[in-house]
Each structure stands twice: as structure tokens, then as C-alpha cells.
Amino acid sequence: MQSTRIYLSPPHMSGDERALLLDAFDSNWIAPLGPHVDALEREFAELVGAKEAVALSCGTAALHLALLLLGVGRGDEVLTSTMTFAATANAITYLGAEPVFIDSDEATWNMDPQLLVDELRTRAHHNKLPKAVVVVDLYGQCADYGLIRQACQWYNVPIIEDAAEALGATYDGQPAGTFGELGIYSFNGNKIITASGGGILVTNQKELADRARFLATQARDPAPHYQHSQIGYNYRMSNLLAAVGRGQLRLLEDRVERRRANFEFYRDALADVPGIGFMPEPAACRSTRWLSCITVAPSQFGATREDVRLALGADNIESRPTWKPMHLQPVFSHCRLRGGAVAERIFEQGLCLPSGSNMAEEDLLRVVDIVRTVGHCSPLSRDIYRLAPQRKAA
Numbered sequence: 281m282q283s284t285r286i287y288l289s290p291p292h293m294s295g296d297e298r299a300l301l302l303d304a305f306d307s308n309w310i311a312p313l314g315p316h317v318d319a320l321e322r323e324f325a326e327l328v329g330a331k332e333a334v335a336l337s338c339g340t341a342a343l344h345l346a347l348l349l350l351g352v353g354r355g356d357e358v359l360t361s362t363m364t365f366a367a368t369a370n371a372i373t374y375l376g377a378e379p380v381f382i383d384s385d386e387a388t389w390n391m392d393p394q395l396l397v398d399e400l401r402t403r404a405h406h407n408k409l410p411k412a413v414v415v416v417d418l419y420g421q422c423a424d425y426g427l428i429r430q431a432c433q434w435y436n437v438p439i440i441e442d443a444a445e446a447l448g449a450t451y452d453g454q455p456a457g458t459f460g461e462l463g464i465y466s467f468n469g470n471k472i473i474t475a476s477g478g479g480i481l482v483t484n485q486k487e488l489a490d491r492a493r494f495l496a497t498q499a500r501d502p503a504p505h506y507q508h509s510q511i512g513y514n515y516r517m518s519n520l521l522a523a524v525g526r527g528q529l530r531l532l533e534d535r536v537e538r539r540r541a542n543f544e545f546y547r548d549a550l551a552d553v554p555g556i557g558f559m560p561e562p563a564a565c566r567s568t569r570w571l572s573c574i575t576v577a578p579s580q581f582g583a584t585r586e587d588v589r590l591a592l593g594a595d596n597i598e599s600r601p602t603w604k605p606m607h608l609q610p611v612f613s614h615c616r617l618r619g620g621a622v623a624e625r626i627f628e629q630g631l632c633l634p635s636g637s638n639m640a641e642e643d644l645l646r647v648v649d650i651v652r653t654v655g656h657c658s659p660l661s662r663d664i665y666r667l668a669p670q671r672k673a674a
């Protein structure tokens with residue numbers, strides 16, 4: 281008999297979401313506007329400590345608008361992380377601009393601050409500063425904003441923070457998504473909290489938020505009839521989804537704790553397996569561990585990342601290779617690149633293990649036993665493992 285499927289990062293509803301969704305439904309605000317959209321914007325802004333939050337149809341739309349708000353256009357260059365999901369780079373191309381990719385650093389797996397500094401310095405020298413830098417917070421962890429922010433301020437280049445994967449994370453105690461002129465988040469189905477789809481744009485500048493709302497509702501001029509002086513978009517969040525998002529937002533800290541506990545479980549249970557590494561977490565960062573990422577060094581482990589992924593798949597367990605860097609994607613192969621070797625290594629060896637906040641201990645043990653078996657290590661003794669103090673504390 282096939283074992284029950286373990287998904288990579290499934291939705292985790294608590295119950296409140298259903299009541300809120302029904303409230304939205306019964307109120308007949310079944311539109312990309314309504315009281316739940318307004319309330320979500322208020323609650324979200326308060327949670328992350330931003331002055332303004334704009335609820336949108338998805339994170340990609342939020343990125344597109346953020347770039348547009350900063351005046352990015354045809355022929356401009358925008359620096360961004362090569363290690364990311366395609367949406368980051370795609371949004372840059374929607375405006376006719378070109379992404380320029382920067383490698384990861386080993387400490388965070390996010391944009392290497394030193395390479396960014398080098399790139400900005402060289403560009404300043406040639407009078408070719410980029411229009412913006414889109415910094416990605418990967419797998420629930422902030423980039424190293426100390427140096428990144430200093431450099432961007434020095435050269436007067438605005439930052440857009442792509443925190444689609446990092447809602448709930450902090451850097452030096454400050455929430456992810458609030459380190460740039462604009463920050464974006466995703467409520468996609470696989471994220472730490474979800475509304476099935478949706479995105480949020482945050483900023484401390486009211487004019488930018490007002491303009492985002494204007495552009496996201498087809499850029500309609502104030503007139504009794506439909507009048508348009510600019511190109512607009514249909515990018516607002518549905519009131520129904522905003523209701524679900526509000527229910528989820530209340531659970532964020534619990535979800536962060538649970539995902540962090542998954543990661544700790546994997547780290548303890550695989551500590552003695554040669555060749556297994558873990559995504560690092562520098563002291564300034566508090567990662568949400570949205571996805572628990574390991575690396576598999578074949579020379580020590582005795583098998584590859586793909587061997588592990590296939591063995592998990594054969595037991596009906598979903599796992600996923602870490603993002604394939606953008607500079608290796610055929611569609612972006614013509615784009616400029618700084619470095620690249622770190623992201624390539626993370627891609628070759630990296631695997632995202634099942635990370636849902638609703639995973640049972642038995643599910644975690646099933647994953648761990650398969651990884652251990654592929655690496656020629658004996659499965660864990662259930663009884664001994666249950667006494668582990670870390671697990672008790674979680």
C-alpha cells in the first residue's frame with residue numbers, strides 16, 4: 281500500500297479563516313475591494329511595522345508595481361540575486377529592463393553584499409549605476425542588510441526587498457520586507473501563511489502606496505465616467521482572499537515556531553550523517569525556515585541530492601531541488617552576472633525537505649529515515665529520539 285503523501289509546504293488552516301471567509305461571502309463584498317482588504321492592509325502594516333500596505337493579486341504583481349513606482353523602464357538595468365524564483369527576474373523584464381545577477385554568499389545564501397559593493401563601485405566609476413536593486417530573502421531568511429543598505433544609500437540606489445518567502449523573518453530584530461523603499465510578500469499556496477494566492481506591497485511613503493492602489497485598479501482618473509490618462513493593471517486582492525489572509529496572519533508566529541522546530545528536528549536527526557549540510561543562519565538573522573534546506577556533498581554522503589530526492593519521491597514524499605540560479609536559466613542566459621559559483625554549488629547540492637507547519641513527528645521521522653538510508657546510516661531509534669530535549673522544548 282502506498283504511504284500517505286507528505287507535501288513540501290502545504291496550506292495550514294486553523295478554523296478562523298473559514299469564519300472570516302464566510303463573513304466576506306455573506307456580506308456580498310465579493311470584489312477586489314471591501315472591508316477585509318482594508319483590514320488586512322491595516323493589520324499587515326502594523327505587524328511588519330510599515331506605514332502602508334497594499335493588498336494585491338500576487339507577489340509577482342507587487343514586484344511589477346514596485347519596479348514601476350521606482351521608474352524602472354526600457355533599457356534600465358536592475359541588480360538582483362541570481363539565486364531566486366523566476367518571478368523576481370521576470371518582473372524586471374515586464375518593464376523592458378534587464379536583470380543583472382549577483383551571486384549568493386555562503387553565510388546567508390542571499391545576495392553577496394561584497395559583490396554588490398564591487399558592482400556598484402565599478403558602475404559608479406562608469407556612470408552606469410542601476411535603476412534599483414531587488415534583494416531576495418531566500419527560504420525564510422533575510423539577506424545581510426547591514427552592508428547592502430549602506431552601499432545602496434551611499435550610491436543612492438533604491439532597494440526593493442523581495443520578501444515573498446520570508447514573511448515573519450527578522451534581521452537585527454527588524455521584520456523582513458521593510459529594508460527597502462518598497463517590500464513585497466506572497467500569499468501563494470505554498471508560503472508560510474497563505475490566502476491561496478495574493479501579494480502585499482509595503483512602503484513608508486504614502487504617495488507610493490496611493491499610486492500603487494491607483495495603478496492596480498486600472499489607473500482610473502477621478503471622473504464620474506471611466507477615464508484613463510495612464511496604463512493601469514488589474515492587480516487588487518479579492519476581498520474573499522483577504523479574509524482568509526487575515527485569519528492566517530494571526531497565526532504567523534506559531535507557524536514560524538513550527539517551521540523552525542522542523543528544521544531543528546532535521547538538524548538533530550541528521551547531525552551524524554556525513555556530507556549533509558544545512559542552510560546557515562547568521563547571528564543577526566532569525567529565519568522562519570519556510571523551507572528546511574539541506575545540502576548533500578556526494579563525496580562524503582556517498583550519493584547525490586537527486587538520489588535523495590528520488591528515494592523520497594518513491595515513498596510518496598515531496599522534496600524539491602533548491603532554486604536553479606537565474607544565470608543558468610536559458611531565458612536569462614544573455615544577462616550579465618557577478619560571480620555565480622556559490623549559487624551553482626547550492627543548486628547542485630541543495631534540497632528542500634518537507635517543511636509544512638502541520639507535519640507530524642512521524643512524518644519528519646519518515647523523511648529522516650530515507651535520507652539516512654540513502655546515506656548508508658541506520659534509521660533512528662524512535663524511543664531514544666523522543667527523549668531529545670530540543671523536541672520537548674519545541
Ligand SMILES: Cc1ncc(COP(=O)(O)O)c(C=O)c1O
Binds near residue numbers: 365444467468
Ligand atoms: C522569491 C519569490 N519572489 C516572488 C514570488 C512570486 O510570488 P507570487 O507567486 O505570489 O506571484 C515568489 C513565489 O511565489 C518567490 O518565491
